[in-house]
Amino acid sequence: MGSKPSRTTFRVRLEAMVNQLREQIISGKLAAGTYLPSEEFLGEEFQLSKKSVRKGLEILVDENLIIKKPKIGNMVNDPKSESGKISIRFCSYADTEPETNVGKLLDAFEKKYPHVAVKRVTLRVMDYHEKLTEFMDDNMLDVIMINYNNFRLYHTRNALHLLTEQTVDERVYPFLNRAFTVDGKLYAKPFVFSPVILCYNKKHFKEANLPEPDSSWTWNDFCHAVSKLTDTSPSHKRLGFYFHLLSQNRWPLFLLQNGFSLQKDEQGRYHLNDHTFMKSMVMIKELFSQQEIIPAFMSQSDIDTERLFLEEKASMIVTTYFSLNNIKSVPFDYDISPVPFIHHPETLLLNIGLAINSHSAQKEAAQLLVDFLTSDEAQDAVRRETLSIPSIKEAAAKEWPEKTEPSRFQMFREIIPSYRYYTDMNVETHHLDAMVHYLKLYWSNIDNASNVISNIEQELNKNI
Structure with a gap:
C-alpha cells in the first residue's frame, strides 16, 4: 500500500487545481456557459480525492467563478457582470483573511453600495506579482491589494502605468504614503501595516x-x-x-x-x-x-x-x-x-496598500471600494476585529477594552522612528x-x- 500524501503535498495539489481553473476562467480560456471537466477527471489530473476536488470547487463557487448545476456539472459563470449591478473584481493575497477581515469588509461595502457587486480573487504570495500583472493586462481585475515588495516590482519593471494615481489622505501615517509614492504621485492607498x-x-x-x-x-x-x-x-x-x-x-x-x-x-x-x-x-x-x-x-x-x-x-x-x-x-x-x-x-516595516487597475472599465466603482476600505468605518473595523494596524492614525490609536490583545499592542507608535x-x-x-x-x-x-x-x-x- 502506498504512503499517504503529506498535508503539504495535498495543499500544493489543491492550490494548483484551483489556481489553474481560476486563471483559465478569468482569462477566458474557459468561456462563460461552458462546463468544467468532471470531478473524476480533475481528481485524476491533480491526484486528489473526489472530496478534495469538491473542496477546491467550492472556493471557485464562493468567488462566483462557477455555478454548481445539480446532476449536470460545474458551469463557468460570467466573471464580468451580474444582472442589474456594476461588477468589479478585487484581488487579494490568499492568507490575508485573518490579518484584515477583508471578507466582512467587502460584505459591508456591498451592503452600503448595493448597486456594486464585488467578485473576490485570491492569489498566493509566491506568484502574486506575475499573475496580478497578467490579469491586469487582460483587464480582468479592477482593485488589487498590493504590498510594498510587489509595489517595488512594479516600480523597478516600469509598470506603474498599470496603477491609477490616488489622492493622498492626510489622516494616514505619512511614512506609509511615501512608500507608495513615486515622483510625487501616490499609486496605492495604504491599508494596513506592521x-x-x-x-x-x-x-x-x-x-x-x-x-x-x-x-x-x-x-x-x-x-x-x-x-x-x-x-x-x-x-x-x-x-x-x-x-x-x-x-x-x-x-x-x-x-x-x-x-x-x-x-x-x-x-x-x-x-x-x-x-x-x-x-x-x-x-x-x-x-x-x-x-x-x-x-x-x-x-x-x-x-x-x-x-x-x-x-x-x-x-x-x-x-x-x-x-x-x-x-x-x-x-x-x-x-x-x-x-x-x-x-x-x-x-x-511591512506595508499593504490598495490600488486600481488603470485599464479598469469600472473605475468609479473601483474607487468607491478603495475609499471605503480606507474609510474611518473600515479602518475602525480592522482595529477592532484584528491585531493588524490600520493605516489611519486615529483608528490605529484607538483602544478597545473588551478586546484581547498583547498588553503592549500600542508599542508600534513608540518605535516609529526605527521603521525602515x-x-x-x-x-x-x-x-x-x-x-x-x-x-x-x-x-x-x-x-x-x-x-x-x-x-x-x-x-x-x-x-x-
Whole structure:
C-alpha cells in the first residue's frame, strides 16, 4: 500500500487545481456557459480525492467563478457582470483573511453600495506579482491589494502605468504614503501595516527567572535569554527562539542593523567585500547554531514559526502584527517587544496598500471600494476585529477594552522612528532573491562563506 500524501503535498495539489481553473476562467480560456471537466477527471489530473476536488470547487463557487448545476456539472459563470449591478473584481493575497477581515469588509461595502457587486480573487504570495500583472493586462481585475515588495516590482519593471494615481489622505501615517509614492504621485492607498517585532511566552520567562524583553535589548541580551530558555532534555525539547529564516521580511533585518548598503564600484559592478554583509550572515548562523538546529529545514513559511510558538516549542519568535492574528487564541500569556538591536534600534516595516487597475472599465466603482476600505468605518473595523494596524492614525490609536490583545499592542507608535524598508539599503526584491539562494547553503553548512559571497556577486552582476 502506498504512503499517504503529506498535508503539504495535498495543499500544493489543491492550490494548483484551483489556481489553474481560476486563471483559465478569468482569462477566458474557459468561456462563460461552458462546463468544467468532471470531478473524476480533475481528481485524476491533480491526484486528489473526489472530496478534495469538491473542496477546491467550492472556493471557485464562493468567488462566483462557477455555478454548481445539480446532476449536470460545474458551469463557468460570467466573471464580468451580474444582472442589474456594476461588477468589479478585487484581488487579494490568499492568507490575508485573518490579518484584515477583508471578507466582512467587502460584505459591508456591498451592503452600503448595493448597486456594486464585488467578485473576490485570491492569489498566493509566491506568484502574486506575475499573475496580478497578467490579469491586469487582460483587464480582468479592477482593485488589487498590493504590498510594498510587489509595489517595488512594479516600480523597478516600469509598470506603474498599470496603477491609477490616488489622492493622498492626510489622516494616514505619512511614512506609509511615501512608500507608495513615486515622483510625487501616490499609486496605492495604504491599508494596513506592521513592523517586524519580537513575540514571547511570558510563562517561559517567569519559569527561567528572566526579565521580559524591552526596548533596551541588544542581540547579546537576546542570546543570553535564549541560553536560559532553550531546553535540550529529550522529553521536553524547546527552542529559545525561532523565525522563518528565508522570509524576505526576516533575515534582511540583520543586514539593516549591521549598516549594510548595496553599492556599485567605479565599473558599475556589485561587490560584497564590505564586512557588514559577512558579519550579518555569520551572525544569523551563530544565532541558530546556539540551539544546534539547521534553520533552512525547519520551516516552509512563517506559519510554521507561529505553530512552534502555539505549541510552546519556541519561547520567542521574530514576527509581525499581521502574524499575531494567527496566535491570538493561545492558551497562555504572551506579549510583544521591539526586536533587539546592534548599534541603534531599527526594524523592517511591512506595508499593504490598495490600488486600481488603470485599464479598469469600472473605475468609479473601483474607487468607491478603495475609499471605503480606507474609510474611518473600515479602518475602525480592522482595529477592532484584528491585531493588524490600520493605516489611519486615529483608528490605529484607538483602544478597545473588551478586546484581547498583547498588553503592549500600542508599542508600534513608540518605535516609529526605527521603521525602515529594505530599499533603505539600496536593495530591491530581485537582489534579495539572488542573495538568499546562496545564503541558505551557508546557513545549512553546505557551502563556505567565501564561495557564497563570490556566487552572490556573480549572480548580482549577471545582467550588468
